[in-house]
Amino acid sequence: LTEAPADCQRTILVVDDDASIREALADLLGDEGYRVTTATNGAEALSLLRPPDELRPCVILLDLMMPVMNGQEFYLEQQRDPALAAIPIVVISADGNVALKASAFGGEYLAKPVRLETVLGVLGRICN
C-alpha cells in the first residue's frame, strides 16, 4: 500500500456525487480527527488538487460512477500528473467486481455499502 505524503495533516479528500455519503463521511471522519474536504465529481477534485488550492490530502476516497468526470477518468488524470500521482487512492464504489477493480487501481477497493470501521482501518494504515 502506498504511503501518505508526510505533510498531509490527516486531510482526506472525499469524492462522491451523493450528498448524503459526502456528508456522512465528513461527519464521521471529522469525529476521528480527520480534516475532510469534499468534491462531487472527478473534475471538482482535480481543481482542488491543482493551483490555486493545491490541496495535498493523505488519501483520496474515490467513488467511480459520477457525473461530469467519473472515478476512472479522474484516476487516469491523477496518474498523468507528477504532482498528484503519489497520493494514495481508496476506491469506494457500488460497482460489483471488487477484485478486478482493485487490481485496476493498484490500491484499496471498498465495496458499497461500506462499514465505518473498514474505512477507519484503511485510513489508519495509510495515514499513521
Add this chain to the structure above:
Amino acid sequence: VVPSFADWCAVAVREENSIRTVAVAHVNPAKVELAHELGRRYQRDPDARQGSAQVIRTGRSELYAEIPDPLLVRVARDEEHLRTLRALGLCSSLIVPLVGRGPPIGALTLVWAESNHRYSEEDVALMEDLGRRAGFALENARLYGETQSAVRLRDEFISIASHELKTPLTSLRLKVDGILRVVANAASAPIDLAKLTARVHGVDRQLGRLTELVDALLDVSRAAAGQLQLRLEDVDLGAVVQAAAERFKDDLAAAGCSLSVVVAGPGGTQGPIFGRWDRLRLDEVITNFLSNAIKYGAGKPIQIRVFASKTTATIEIEDQGIGISAADQQRLFERFARVVSPEHYGGLGLGLWIVKLLIEAMGGKVAVRSTVGHGSVFSAELPRQGSASA
C-alpha cells in the same frame, strides 16, 4: 441448395415496412457481390404484385418454368438493370414462402441460369418443404435473438437498480455505524445529543429514499404486468404543480436552478384547472419531469407552464440543460431508455417510461422537444372530460 437445386439462391425476409435480402448464394463469389450491388441500387418494392414480395404477402409459391425476355423487361427498373439481368442468363425460377408458426416471414428465391436446368411443378412441393424448415429455423433464430436482448436488458437493469439501492444503503450503513459509536462511548463520555439527533435524522432520510426506490421498482413490475390502478378524483392541476415545486425548493437551490411556475386557465383566465385525474400519479409525473430538469439542467433556470382549454390541460417543463438529440428523443420514453451513460448520470432509466404509462392511463399523451446544448421541453397533455368542474 447451390449448386444441387439452383445456380442462384436468395433469402428475403419481411421487416416492418420493407423486404430485405439477407443472404445470396452462387458458386461464384463475384456474382454474389453483383447481386448485393443490384440489391443496393434497386430497392425492392414491398408492394410489388409479383416476386418475393407477393409470395411473402400471399404465402403462395410462384413458378417461372421459363424466364422469357418480356418478363425481364417488366421487372427491370431501367436500361442498365435490364442489360445486367439479360447478361446473367436467367432461365427458370421458383419462389417459395418461408413459413414459421404464423404468416410467411420471408421468401426463398431459386434460379437456374448458366446450368440451363428448368423448374417444374414437382420441384414446388419439395422446395415448399425446404421453405417451411428454413422458416422455422429463421423464426427460432429471431426468437432466440429477442430473448437474448431481453435478458441483457434485464441484467443491465438489475445492475443499475442495485447501484441505485446501494447509494442510500451506504450512507445508511455509515450513519448507523456513527450512532453505534456514540452509544458505545456513552460509558466514558457524555452522549452528544445534538450529534446523535442529526445522525438519526440522516437515517430517517435515507430510509425514505430507499422506500421511494423500492416503490419505483414495484411500479415497474406492476406497470409491466398492466396492473396500474388509478384513483380518479377532481384535481386542480395548478395546485399539484405548485405543491411539487414547493417540495423541490431545496433540490433546486442545491443545483443552482431558479424555478418559475406559470398557470393559466382557458383563454388565459386565472383560477384552478380541474380535471378527473389521479392526484398521486400526477405528482409522480411532475416529480419525474422536475428531477430530470434539475439533473440535466443544473445551474440554469427552469420553467413550468400549466395551461388549459375547455377539453384539455397541459403541463410543460422547460430546462436549459444538455438537451437530447433527435435520435434519442425517439426512444426516450421506452423502457430502460437511458440516453446518457449511467457512468455520468445515475437513475433507473425508467422514469419517463413510467411517466408515459401513467399519462396514457389517464387518457393523455406525453411529448418532448429539444435541441442539443440548449435544453428540453417535456409536456403531458391530459383530457379534462369526466370532471364535474371542467
